[in-house]
Amino acid sequence: MIMRSEILKIAALHLKPLLLVLSLIVLYRGHNEPGGGFVGGLLAGTAFVLHGMAFGAECTKKLPLVKPFLLIGLGLMFSLLSGFIVVLFGNDMFMQGLWINIPIPGITELKLGTPLLFDIGVYLVVAGMLMLVMLSIMEED
Amino acid sequence: MKLLYLLISLYVLAFAAPFINQYLRRFSGWILSIIPLLVFAFFITKISYISAGEIVTEKYAWISFIGLNLSFTLDGLSLLFALLVTGIGGLILIYAGYYMRTYEKTSRFFGYLVFFMASMLGLVLSSNLIGLFVFWELTSISSFLLIGFKHEKPEARDAALQALLITGLGGLALLAGFVLLSIPYGTFEIAEMIANPSLLSESRIFIPALALILIGAFTKSAIFPFHFWLPGAMQAPSPVSAFLHSATMVKAGIFLLARLNPLMDWSELWFYSLSIFGAATMFVGAWFSIAQTDIKKILAYTTVSALGTLVLLIGTNTTYSMNAFLIFLLVHAFYKATLFMMAGNIEKKTGTREMGFLGNLHVYMPVATIIMLLALLSMSGLPPMLGFIGKELIYEASVNAPGAAPFILVMGFFANTFMVFVSARMAFDIFWGDKIRYSRKPTEPDVSLLTGPGLLVLLSLFLGLYPNVIENSLVTPALKAISPGTETISLKIWHGFNLVLMLSAITILLGVILFVYKDKTLQFANFINLKYFRARFSKTFFSLIAGFLNFTKKKTAFIQHGYHRFYLMTIFLAASALVWYMIARVPFTPVQIEDLRTIPLFYFGVTALIVIAAMATILAKSRLIAFISVGLVGFGIAIIFITFSGVDLAITMIMVETLMVILGAMVVYHLPKYLDFSETRSRIRDAIIAIVFGSFMTTLVIKTGSLSPHDKISDFFSLNSYPLAYGKNIVNVILVDFRSLDTMGEITVLALAAIGIYALLKVKLKPGE
Numbered sequence: 001m002i003m004r005s006e007i008l009k010i011a012a013l014h015l016k017p018l019l020l021v022l023s024l025i026v027l028y029r030g031h032n033e034p035g036g037g038f039v040g041g042l043l044a045g046t047a048f049v050l051h052g053m054a055f056g057a058e059c060t061k062k063l064p065l066v067k068p069f070l071l072i073g074l075g076l077m078f079s080l081l082s083g084f085i086v087v088l089f090g091n092d093m094f095m096q097g098l099w100i101n102i103p104i105p106g107i108t109e110l111k112l113g114t115p116l117l118f119d120i121g122v123y124l125v126v127a128g129m130l131m132l133v134m135l136s137i138m139e140e141d
Numbered sequence: 142m143k144l145l146y147l148l149i150s151l152y153v154l155a156f157a158a159p160f161i162n163q164y165l166r167r168f169s170g171w172i173l174s175i176i177p178l179l180v181f182a183f184f185i186t187k188i189s190y191i192s193a194g195e196i197v198t199e200k201y202a203w204i205s206f207i208g209l210n211l212s213f214t215l216d217g218l219s220l221l222f223a224l225l226v227t228g229i230g231g232l233i234l235i236y237a238g239y240y241m242r243t244y245e246k247t248s249r250f251f252g253y254l255v256f257f258m259a260s261m262l263g264l265v266l267s268s269n270l271i272g273l274f275v276f277w278e279l280t281s282i283s284s285f286l287l288i289g290f291k292h293e294k295p296e297a298r299d300a301a302l303q304a305l306l307i308t309g310l311g312g313l314a315l316l317a318g319f320v321l322l323s324i325p326y327g328t329f330e331i332a333e334m335i336a337n338p339s340l341l342s343e344s345r346i347f348i349p350a351l352a353l354i355l356i357g358a359f360t361k362s363a364i365f366p367f368h369f370w371l372p373g374a375m376q377a378p379s380p381v382s383a384f385l386h387s388a389t390m391v392k393a394g395i396f397l398l399a400r401l402n403p404l405m406d407w408s409e410l411w412f413y414s415l416s417i418f419g420a421a422t423m424f425v426g427a428w429f430s431i432a433q434t435d436i437k438k439i440l441a442y443t444t445v446s447a448l449g450t451l452v453l454l455i456g457t458n459t460t461y462s463m464n465a466f467l468i469f470l471l472v473h474a475f476y477k478a479t480l481f482m483m484a485g486n487i488e489k490k491t492g493t494r495e496m497g498f499l500g501n502l503h504v505y506m507p508v509a510t511i512i513m514l515l516a517l518l519s520m521s522g523l524p525p526m527l528g529f530i531g532k533e534l535i536y537e538a539s540v541n542a543p544g545a546a547p548f549i550l551v552m553g554f555f556a557n558t559f560m561v562f563v564s565a566r567m568a569f570d571i572f573w574g575d576k577i578r579y580s581r582k583p584t585e586p587d588v589s590l591l592t593g594p595g596l597l598v599l600l601s602l603f604l605g606l607y608p609n610v611i612e613n614s615l616v617t618p619a620l621k622a623i624s625p626g627t628e629t630i631s632l633k634i635w636h637g638f639n640l641v642l643m644l645s646a647i648t649i650l651l652g653v654i655l656f657v658y659k660d661k662t663l664q665f666a667n668f669i670n671l672k673y674f675r676a677r678f679s680k681t682f683f684s685l686i687a688g689f690l691n692f693t694k695k696k697t698a699f700i701q702h703g704y705h706r707f708y709l710m711t712i713f714l715a716a717s718a719l720v721w722y723m724i725a726r727v728p729f730t731p732v733q734i735e736d737l738r739t740i741p742l743f744y745f746g747v748t749a750l751i752v753i754a755a756m757a758t759i760l761a762k763s764r765l766i767a768f769i770s771v772g773l774v775g776f777g778i779a780i781i782f783i784t785f786s787g788v789d790l791a792i793t794m795i796m797v798e799t800l801m802v803i804l805g806a807m808v809v810y811h812l813p814k815y816l817d818f819s820e821t822r823s824r825i826r827d828a829i830i831a832i833v834f835g836s837f838m839t840t841l842v843i844k845t846g847s848l849s850p851h852d853k854i855s856d857f858f859s860l861n862s863y864p865l866a867y868g869k870n871i872v873n874v875i876l877v878d879f880r881s882l883d884t885m886g887e888i889t890v891l892a893l894a895a896i897g898i899y900a901l902l903k904v905k906l907k908p909g910e
Contacts, residue, residue, distance in 0.1 A: 033869070034789045039789070046796070082881075115881070122884065126891065137804065
């Protein structure tokens with residue numbers, strides 16, 4: 001389903017990177033404020049759905065980031081890995097959270113933890129799923 | 142050297158084996174055997190330590206918050222088995238290195254074989270029931286891969302599946318039995334249980350636990366009525382049969398019975414079940430071995446018989462029987478591994494395993510003939526082999542068995558007679574007998590193929606002549622482990638003229654007579670088999686499996702009918718029924734309906750929007766409008782979420798609803814025009830279901846509001862979210878930290894669903910499919 005609209009095309013071109021950045025922000029802030037991997041993943045997927053509506057699924061599938069199977073696989077791997085990292089560090093509770101703080105001088109400190117890695121996994125799976133399903137259906141036209 | 146490191150080194154070797162095999166094709170067998178033989182040497186050096194009455198124990202925290210440890214112990218029993226596993230394993234690898242050359246994809250074969258060896262070693266060293274169970278299952282899986290190695294043959298696949306299903310079933314029973322055992326003790330450590338058997342005898346779980354553990358042990362060790370998978374497993378290449386199906390894996394069940402004997406030896410039920418099933422298996426195996434024509438099948442049935450004998454010996458529970466058990470265990474491992482390897486050699490050199498096509502081989506392979514004859518002597522229990530001592534002890538045990546002596550003695554006598562017959566038949570018909578014209582002249586098997594069998598048979602001969610070597614070093618400590626307080630019997634070949642010697646003589650005489658009238662014997666055996674054993678166990682098993690598959694197909698066709706609307710209906714109705722039942726059970730507390738005026742006007746607006754949109758969906762004349770209206774309902778709900786500060790839910794809801802509308806719009810293209818095709822009757826039915834479901838949701842929500850449980854789970858989350866998980870967004874913390882395992886399950890489902898949808902859309906059916 002291609003909407004032959006120049007307005008949509010230009011909007012999609014500019015909105016796609018914006019949406020992607022927004023999805024990353026939503027992903028990161030999720031731990032303390034509304035957001036998270038699921039919504040982030042939906043946003044990222046939507047960016048490509050929008051692109052597909054404007055330019056056609058064939059065109060979107062050629063974009064460098066559109067590798068749904070890879071994304072889903074990586075996502076599942078990250079989630080699983082986040083559970084095992086803790087085990088490797090001597091704590092025997094599978095999937096217990098493990099955090100480190102990396103101070104960025106002058107500005108703030110970056111909090112990284114295995115739950116974030118887990119959330120990235122969720123993000124990738126959701127985004128990949130959305131791409132796979134939506135683009136497949138769009139291609140039917 | 143820690144036991145754990147030995148295990149790890151073998152597992153590492155298992156993963157390295159494919160590469161070693163690929164790059165060092167010619168010598169891979171010899172090189173792969175280095176580590177197992179080193180481990181064997183380590184266990185040899187431990188003999189003096191263990192025979193001094195010491196025990197090595199190791200314990201590693203595994204999952205400590207549920208009190209699960211990985212613990213190992215090296216006592217007399219596990220030492221004996223460890224020596225068998227690594228020693229015979231090393232020899233088998235040398236043999237297999239040459240034997241498997243003509244096969245394809247041998248790299249993975251060696252991986253499986255070493256993996257099995259490591260798991261088997263782990264099994265015999267484990268002193269924690271859960272650890273033991275894990276290794277137990279690993280041996281089942283590697284056995285499956287090895288039996289099915291020639292997977293292009295359907296018979297091999299069937300045999301592998303059969304072995305896996307039977308041992309897998311037994312494994313499940315075993316796990317349940319272990320869990321039951323742990324209930325009175327509160328631990329899975331075997332040593333702690335054995336220290337206090339009375340706790341088990343006072344517990345109600347004893348009989349079910351016993352039954353389940355026996356099922357586990359019997360399936361693994363091919364004890365009647367589960368014996369039939371072992372002859373089927375002869376589809377495996379000969380090194381596998383020689384290792385797994387003679388000396389090691391099938392002995393796992395025997396090992397477990399011996400290990401648990403001190404825990405159960407107060408129970409008559411334990412001994413009766415072992416004696417009865419053991420004696421039956423001993424006889425059945427020996428009987429079926431008579432009429433077989435395939436060398437490996439003959440050996441498989443004699444193995445079944447030997448396994449039955451071992452179980453019977455534990456069940457007899459006398460000084461003689463316990464001694465006989467340990468000696469016969471060694472004897473059988475030696476001669477049976479030898480015979481299986483030689484069977485492989487014969488097949489390799491002549492191209493057949495059928496007795497009818499073999500004969501006169503002593504001309505072509507004199508060394509192989511000598512090795513095979515010595516092993517057969519041991520099997521038929523003739524001096525000067527260790528097998529003779531083993532058989533004498535078994536007779537001694539049967540003669541002295543309390544209670545059931547006549548029964549056991551008769552069964553044992555016939556089993557041994559058949560064994561003599563089978564050994565004589567193999568010796569004469571293969572190596573002498575008819576002068577067969579071979580299409581290719583058979584030659585002496587190569588050095589690598591004879592090293593293993595030769596060494597084992599020499600050991601058997603040596604121990605037959607000097608049995609005292611193992612008396613104090615191996616038998617005494619092992620006795621201490623399986624049956625504390627039992628004395629070691631001094632082993633010797635010559636016992637003087639007594640009842641036992643007379644029995645031996647009659648056995649051999651009768652066996653020889655049977656062989657002299659070979660044709661008559663075989664005719665008789667075939668006649669009986671055809672008349673009374675038409676229903677083959679293996680066939681029955683497969684028809685049971687086929688029946689089960691058929692049943693599940695019908696059941697699936699009934700439940701998974703493929704109509705989405707009926708799925709939804711089922712879900713709605715079932716959920717309504719269950720929850721209505723629960724709601725009815727909770728006493729009704731009248732809900733104080735607040736003064737409507739206190740509710741902000743805003744909510745009336747949103748609620749009106751939702752209701753109108755819902756009505757529009759039902760009444761819509763086109764699909765697109767219906768989709769948009771449903772979306773509107775979702776947005777209305779999202780707005781309500783926002784006002785209750787459920788921002789996370791609201792964002793997600795809006796995203797999902799938006800995508801749903803887009804998706805709907807895309808799908809609408811492909812659907813037929815919106816016709817009013819549902820009849821009035823089905824509309825009324827749907828309306829009723831909808832009302833039932835909707836009213837139950839409403840009631841549920843109202844009721845939940847009126848209940849005030851003591852501990853709200855949300856309180857825990859809001860209290861602990863930041864201190865424990867360093868996150869202020871509770872919803873997110875629940876998703877990625879507190880309940881991350883659930884989330885992981887959900888995203889896995891999501892991924893599978895995505896792949897399923899992709900497959901549905903991309904796989905185009907041809908017309909008519």
